Amino acid sequence: MADIxxxxxGIFYRKPGPDKDPYAQEGDxxxxxxxxxxVxxxxxxxxxxxxxxxxxxxxAVEDAGTVNPGEVIATVRES
Structure with a gap:
């Protein structure tokens, strides 16, 4: 596993805009x-x-959630 x-x-956003699709979703x-x-x-x-x-x-962070430096945003299972 690798952490991002x-x-x-700042504020973490999963999408480039409110009416846009997420950059990536769990399971992708x-x-x-x-x-x-x-951010x-x-x-x-x-x-x-x-x-x-x-x-x-x-x-590990909700969309529009606050993050700090070094905080885990997501986890990837390497392939």
């Missing part, structure tokens, strides 16, 4: 470098990407 952690504090096969969400701080959005390929097992 937040590099900065994802690739290394794939965006799984964004917003003061209207600046930073993409959060997986460093490994595998299955997105779970999110």
């Amino acid at each position: 952690v937040s590099p900065l504090p 096969q994802i690739e290394a470098g794939q965006t799984v969400g964004v 917003e701080i003061m209207k600046q959005f930073s993409e959060i990407r997986s460093e490994v390929s595998g299955v997105l097992e779970s999110f």
Whole structure:
């Protein structure tokens, strides 16, 4: 298992916009470098990407939830 952690504090969003589809969902096969969400701080959005390929097992943060640096956002089961 590999954890995707937040590099900065802010609000985590799973979708690029309110009427858009999520970047990735639990159970999805994802690739290394794939965006799984964004963290917003003061209207600046930073993409959060997986460093490994595998299955997105779970999110540890709700959509629009607050994150801190080093906090786990999601877990990937490497394949």
